[in-house]
Amino acid sequence: MSFLRLLRRLRYGPNGRMATQLSLVPWNDFIASIMIHELSEIDVEKRPAFLIFWYCAEVNNGGHLQYFLNRAQDPFEETIKAIEDLGAFEAAQRLRQAVSAWQTQELAAPNTTEDYISQALEGAFEAYDRAFYADGPQLDRILEKSFQSRFCRLYSPSSQPT
Numbered sequence: 001m002s003f004l005r006l007l008r009r010l011r012y013g014p015n016g017r018m019a020t021q022l023s024l025v026p027w028n029d030f031i032a033s034i035m036i037h038e039l040s041e042i043d044v045e046k047r048p049a050f051l052i053f054w055y056c057a058e059v060n061n062g063g064h065l066q067y068f069l070n071r072a073q074d075p076f077e078e079t080i081k082a083i084e085d086l087g088a089f090e091a092a093q094r095l096r097q098a099v100s101a102w103q104t105q106e107l108a109a110p111n112t113t114e115d116y117i118s119q120a121l122e123g124a125f126e127a128y129d130r131a132f133y134a135d136g137p138q139l140d141r142i143l144e145k146s147f148q149s150r151f152c153r154l155y156s157p158s159s160q161p162t
Contacts, residue, residue, distance in 0.1 A: 030049065030053075030147075033046070033050075034049075034050050034053055034054070037050075039051070039073070039074060039075075047078065047082070048078075048081075048082035048085060048086075049082075049147070051074060051075075051078060051079040051082050052079065052082050052083060052086070052143065054067075054071055054074065055067060055071070055074075055079050055083075055095065056139070056143070058070050058071055059129065059132050062120075063120065063125055063126075063128075063129040064098045064102070064125035064128045064129055064132070065107075065116075065119060065120050065124065065125050066116075068098075068099075068102045068107075068125075069109055069110070069116075076095070076099045077099075079095065080092045080095050080096050080099070083095060086142050086143065086146045087142060088135075088138070088139055088142050090135065091132070091135055091139055094128055094131050094132065094135075095128075097128065098125060098128040101124060101125065101128070102125075105124060107119060107124075
């Protein structure tokens with residue numbers, strides 16, 4: 001999922017013209033909130049956006065292995081449910097399968113970049129990564145629509161950042 005593309009659409013709008021600064025406030029508040037808060041500090045109704053953002057950001061940056069290593073404290077089942085609630089059932093099922101694969105493997109957290117690369121090259125999550133990247137445009141559309149219709153109101157200027 002490309003959050004840069006989502007940001008571009010929120011910033012420029014469907015007609016390609018620059019949006020007003022005010023229209024960026026919910027997105028900026030969303031990003032600021034998830035960057036400075038832990039999941040335990042996030043309001044219940046904002047948790048789905050938080051969990052989906054971090055899932056997509058980590059997988060886009062380094063694949064499912066990176067997601068599992070960096071976000072091991074996140075409730076995977078809650079993330080899956082959040083994705084299902086957006087209607088992205090294939091993506092949710094893929095994450096469910098990747099979680100199952102992660103939980104059956106005994107991978108130690110890498111101590112060095114070389115250790116991480118070695119683990120990544122073993123390809124335990126390669127099929128999940130490829131499917132995730134192939135679904136990117138569909139997930140982008142689902143998340144964009146959901147952010148604009150559901151989460152945007154939660155990060156409006158009148159709402160609190162947590």
